[in-house]
Structure formats: structure tokens, C-alpha cells
Amino acid sequence: MKILRVLALALCSAPLFASAVTEAPVPADAASAPPVSMSARKVYEQARSQLLQIRTVLKGRASQTSVGSGFIVSKEGHIITNFHVVSEVALEPGNHDLVYVTADGREAKLDLLMIDVLHDLALVKPAAPAPGEALPKDPMPAWDALSFRPAKQNLGQGERMYSLGNPLDVGFAVIEGNYNGLVERSFYPQIFFSGALSAGMSGGPALDQEGRVIGVNVARRVDGEQVSFLVPAAFAATLLERGRNAPPMKGAAHAEMTRQLLEHQSALTDRFIAQGWKTATHPRYKVPVPPDRFMRCWGASHQSRTGGLDYEDSQCVMDTRIFVGQYTTGAISLRHQSYDGSKLGTLRFAARHAASFRNENFRRLGGEHMTKPQCHEDFVTHDKLPMRAVVCMRAYKKLPQLYDVSVLVATLDQNQAGVQGRFDAQGVSFANAMKLTQHYLDAYGLLSK
Numbered sequence: 001m002k003i004l005r006v007l008a009l010a011l012c013s014a015p016l017f018a019s020a021v022t023e024a025p026v027p028a029d030a031a032s033a034p035p036v037s038m039s040a041r042k043v044y045e046q047a048r049s050q051l052l053q054i055r056t057v058l059k060g061r062a063s064q065t066s067v068g069s070g071f072i073v074s075k076e077g078h079i080i081t082n083f084h085v086v087s088e089v090a091l092e093p094g095n096h097d098l099v100y101v102t103a104d105g106r107e108a109k110l111d112l113l114m115i116d117v118l119h120d121l122a123l124v125k126p127a128a129p130a131p132g133e134a135l136p137k138d139p140m141p142a143w144d145a146l147s148f149r150p151a152k153q154n155l156g157q158g159e160r161m162y163s164l165g166n167p168l169d170v171g172f173a174v175i176e177g178n179y180n181g182l183v184e185r186s187f188y189p190q191i192f193f194s195g196a197l198s199a200g201m202s203g204g205p206a207l208d209q210e211g212r213v214i215g216v217n218v219a220r221r222v223d224g225e226q227v228s229f230l231v232p233a234a235f236a237a238t239l240l241e242r243g244r245n246a247p248p249m250k251g252a253a254h255a256e257m258t259r260q261l262l263e264h265q266s267a268l269t270d271r272f273i274a275q276g277w278k279t280a281t282h283p284r285y286k287v288p289v290p291p292d293r294f295m296r297c298w299g300a301s302h303q304s305r306t307g308g309l310d311y312e313d314s315q316c317v318m319d320t321r322i323f324v325g326q327y328t329t330g331a332i333s334l335r336h337q338s339y340d341g342s343k344l345g346t347l348r349f350a351a352r353h354a355a356s357f358r359n360e361n362f363r364r365l366g367g368e369h370m371t372k373p374q375c376h377e378d379f380v381t382h383d384k385l386p387m388r389a390v391v392c393m394r395a396y397k398k399l400p401q402l403y404d405v406s407v408l409v410a411t412l413d414q415n416q417a418g419v420q421g422r423f424d425a426q427g428v429s430f431a432n433a434m435k436l437t438q439h440y441l442d443a444y445g446l447l448s449k
Contacts, residue, residue, distance in 0.1 A: 037176060039209055043162045044174040046211045047071070050146045053101040053166040054081050054110070054124070054203060056088045065096065069165035069204030069217065070124065073240050077143045080236045081203030082218055083115050083122045084323045090115060090122070090253040091325050098124060103172045114243030115253060117260050118330075119188060119235040120218050120323055122203075123243040146205060148237045149212035155179045163195050163217055163228075165204025175201075179214070183229060187268065187294045187320035191215045191230040206230050254398045257324055261402055261427050264322060264330050269425075269432040272332055277443050281314075285385065285411065285419055287336055288443035290316055295332070309352050310340040322427065324399070327366020329427035332436075336421035346415045356420055357410050362392055370394040370404065379412075383445025386412040391437055396427070405433035407440050 050072040055064045068085030072078070079100065089096045089112055098110035109127040116122070156179070163175040177195020193206060197220045206215040215230030249256075272290070281287040289297060297316040304310050315335040322330030337356070341349030362373045375392040390408040407423040423440040425433065 039160065040162055040174050040176050043207055043209065043211050044164065047146060047164055047205070047207060048103050048172070049144055051103055051164050051172055051204065052079060053169075053172070053200075054079075054085050055099050055101060056086065056096050057099060059095055059097050067166065067169050067200050068202040069200065070100065071164070071203075071205040071213070072143055072145050073148075073213075073236070074145050074244065075143050076244075077126050078113075078145075078240055078244065079110070079124045079126075080205075080216060080240065081122050081124060082216065082231075083117050083120045085203045086112055086115075086122045086124065087323070087325050090249070090257075093249075093252060100124075100126070111248035112253075113246045113248060114239060115249075115256060115260075116235065116239050117257050117322055117324065118264050119231050119239075121216065121231060121236055121239050123239050123246070125248075127248070146207070146211070146213050148233045149208055149210075149214050151234055155208075155214065157181055160209055161193060161195070161206050161214060162209075163193065163197060163201065163204060163206045163230075165197075165201030165217055167198035167200045169200050173201075177226065177228070182232075183319070185292060185294050185296060185319065187271075187318060189232050190218070191232055193228045193230050194226050195228055196220075196226050197228040258399045258401065261322065261324070261330060261399060262429060265402070265428040265432055268330065268332065269428060269436060272436070273439050282338060282419065282447075284417075284447060286383065286443060286445040286447060287338075287419055287421065288334065288423075288440055289314060289336075290334065294318060294320070304343065307343045309344060309349070311337050313337045325366075325369075327364075327369060329366075329396075329402070329404075331426050333424045334422070334440075336419055338419050339417060341416045344416070349416045353410065353418060353420070357388070357408065360406075360408055360422065362394065362404075362406055364404075367394075369397055371397065373406075380441065382442060385444055385446045387441075387444060388412055389441060393430075393433060399427070401429055402427050403430055403433050404428075405437060407437050409441065409444060411444070413446070 052070045054068045054070045056066045057064045068081055070079045070081035073080050089098050099107055100110055101107045110124045111127045112124050114123040159179040161177050161179050166172050175195045177193050180192040180194050183190040183192050197217055201217045204217045205213045208214050213233045215233050216236050218231050219229045221227040275291050275293055278289045281289045295316045295318050299314040301312045317333045318331045321328035371394050373392040373394045375390055377390045380387055380389050388410045392406045394404045396402045404426045409421040411418040425436050
């Protein structure tokens with residue numbers, strides 16, 4: 001089975017231009033289509049006044065740069081949304097403003113109070129008018145808040161849920177779906193929602209049949225149908241309590257993001273090392289492959305039909321990514337290839353093996369926000385296995401103390417066979433980069449005969 005390279009797509013929407021929209025024909029059987037369920041209608045009517053669209057607009061201009069959704073969670077007007085919905089304001093506050101728009105068209109500015117980048121959440125609140133500034137036209141009436149479902153009331157598999165938001169900036173909507181438990185092998189808890197979420201619904205609430213908040217819309221799988229994800233409501237409730245009396249954030253949020261990412265990488269490093277490695281991953285070598293606890297591993301076999309190089313590959317990746325603006329970080333991945341060059345002979349195998357090593361690169365999305373890689377190459381022996389190893393590191397320009405580290409390894413004990421491996425950790429401290437590098441290199445060795 002091939003590795004799923006694109007795992008999830010956040011639901012914040014960029015501007016939708018009229019030229020991209022065409023009017024769909026009305027199906028012949030439209031009259032016989034099932035009506036919206038009475039439960040969905042009831043939930044939407046009850047929650048409509050607490051549902052908002054969150055817009056990021058260019059400062060001093062009315063043009064929006066992105067849109068998402070949000071919902072009111074306190075009588076004081078606190079609003080929950082996703083961090084990725086407000087990230088432009090958090091990272092470039094001099095260039096962007098936040099505004100909310102209600103279902104009946106009222107609009108006003110918002111202040112950003114607190115962020116939780118690890119769970120992709122943000123807490124915002126209507127901004128108080130500046131001295132001399134006119135009050136907003138048609139201000140929001142007395143705040144009416146959605147309540148959170150009590151944590152002690154567990155959700156049952158298949159329980160009906162209703163996700164609300166403003167998909168694709170075309171209007172407020174309610175999407176029916178089901179609760180399917182928590183996502184397996186996710187580093188942080190996420191709810192598996194079988195409903196068709198769309199861009200623009202990020203930050204909207206998912207409600208039970210009583211209209212209580214169960215989760216927050218956050219992402220969908222782009223390689224499946226009706227496979228969507230929600231942040232559990234408990235994290236939103238915690239953010240509200242922490243930020244209820246917080247003043248508006250001033251300046252860019254890079255320092256707060258760095259603090260949270262350092263917390264994340266510490267927990268990630270400890271959990272990754274503590275879980276150890278799988279056994280029996282190669283007939284000749286000890287090759288590092290992690291357990292399937294918060295990573296998914298896939299493998300494939302490739303047999304040459306022309307008498308060339310035969311090889312098997314394995315790749316392990318995390319579904320969890322931490323969104324930090326124009327790119328993501330905070331993940332670990334591993335892969336290796338086992339080569340059989342007996343059909344090639346010694347010289348041709350050596351050339352192919354060396355070429356595969358040289359073809360590795362360190363480019364990734366968001367690379368312009370990082371320094372150029374600094375690499376060190378050496379020849380090492382561990383557990384009687386000679387290896388060529390390269391370690392490369394890149395620093396984050398605006399997230400001090402955080403680095404990406406990559407480790408390349410090639411075995412050197414055979415003339416017509418071998419293993420090449422790669423380890424990548426994103427957004428880790430220098431100390432943990434070295435700890436993870438050593439942990440990875442120490443996992444290689446020769447099996448005793």
C-alpha cells in the first residue's frame with residue numbers, strides 16, 4: 001500500500017473569486033431529495049446567533065485575505081476559533097486586522113487574546129473602540145453563548161453530530177455527521193467526524209443534539225470522503241478559562257509560539273525515545289523502525305524486470321503537524337531502503353548506492369523561513385556495523401532555539417547489498433536534536449549469527 005503523502009487539509013479558506021464559481025444545474029429528482037433533518041434544523045436555529053464568520057483583512061483596506069468560522073463561548077463575548085484562521089494577525093499584526101460577521105450581517109473588529117498552536121485553537125473577543133473611534137454600526141446585542149458538553153458525558157460510537165460554519169464563504173451551513181471515536185495514532189487527541197467539512201468551516205463548532213459543543217472543526221482528509229477532524233471541546237474550554245481575563249496580544253506571537261513548540265518537542269522526544277524500536281526489521285541488520293503508536297509505517301517491494309537493482313522500502317510518518325503560519329513543524333519521520341544489487345555486480349552496485357545517497361536533499365515547504373543546512377559527514381561503526389553518516393541541521397529564523405535535523409545512514413559492510421536510512425525531526429531543540437540523532441544511529445547494528 002502506498003504511503004499517503006497528503007494527510008490532511010486545514011479548513012481555513014482563501015478568497016473565493018466569482019470566476020471560479022459556476023451555477024450547478026438542478027437535478028431532475030431534486031423534488032424527491034430528502035429534506036434536512038428536523039434535528040439539524042433545530043440545532044442550527046438554536047446556535048445561529050452564536051455562530052460567526054472570522055475574517056482576516058488587510059489593515060486599512062476592506063479586502064479579506066482569509067476566512068474561517070468561530071463561535072461565542074461566554075456572556076462577555078469570548079469567541080473560539082482555530083489558530084490557523086487568525087495566524088496572519090498573530091504573526092503580522094501590523095498588516096492585518098480581524099473582524100467577525102454574524103449570520104445576520106453585523107460586523108466588528110476582534111482582538112486576539114490567546115493562542116494554542118499545539119491544538120490549533122485561538123481565543124478572540126470583540127475589540128473595544130479606540131479613543132475617539134465611533135462605535136460599530138449595528139453592534140452585537142447581549143452575548144448569548146454556546147455551552148460545552150460535560151466531559152463526564154462520554155460520546156458513543158455513531159452518535160449524531162452537527163458541524164456549523166461558513167464553507168467557502170458562500171453562507172452559513174450545518175453539516176450532519178457521526179462521531180467515530182478518537183483518531184488512532186494521533187499525537188494529540190482528535191475526533192474522527194464522518195461529515196463533509198469544507199474550507200471556511202475552520203473554527204466552527206460541532207454540536208450534539210442538545211446544541212452543546214463537542215468539538216471544533218479543524219481539518220479534513222483530501223484523499224477520502226467524509227473523513228474530517230475536530231479538536232475535542234475540552235481543549236477549547238481550557239483555553240477559555242486560561243484566557244478569560246487576558247489582555248489583547250500585542251506584537252507578533254513568535255515568542256509565545258516558540259514557548260509552546262519547545263514544550264511540544266520535549267514531549268515528542270521523550271515519547272519517541274521511550275517507545276523503543278520494533279524487532280526483526282531486516283534479515284541481516286538491526287534497522288530502526290518505530291512501533292505504530294503515534295506513527296504509521298508502510299512498506300513496499302520493488303523487483304527489477306531488467307536485471308537491475310532490487311529493493312524494499314519502509315516509511316514511517318506522523319499524522320500530527322503543528323501549523324505555524326506558512327508551513328508546519330513538530331513532526332518526526334523515518335524511512336529506509338534495503339538494496340539487493342547481486343544482479344548488478346560490485347562496481348555498478350557501488351555507483352547506484354552512492355548515487356542514491358547523493359540524491360537526498362533538505363528542501364521542504366517553508367524552507368525560506370529557515371537557515372541553510374549545516375552538515376557534518378563521518379564514518380562510524382556501531383555494533384560491528386560500519387556506516388557512512390551525515391547529520392544536517394537548519395535553524396528557524398523567527399523561532400529561536402528550534403531546529404530541523406536530518407540524519408542519513410548507509411551501511412558499508414557488503415559489496416552488493418546494503419541499507420540506506422533517513423531520519424527527520426522538525427522543530428526540536430539542539431539538545432534533543434543530538435539526543436534523537438544518537439538514538440537513531442545506535443539502533444543500527446549487525447544481527448548476531
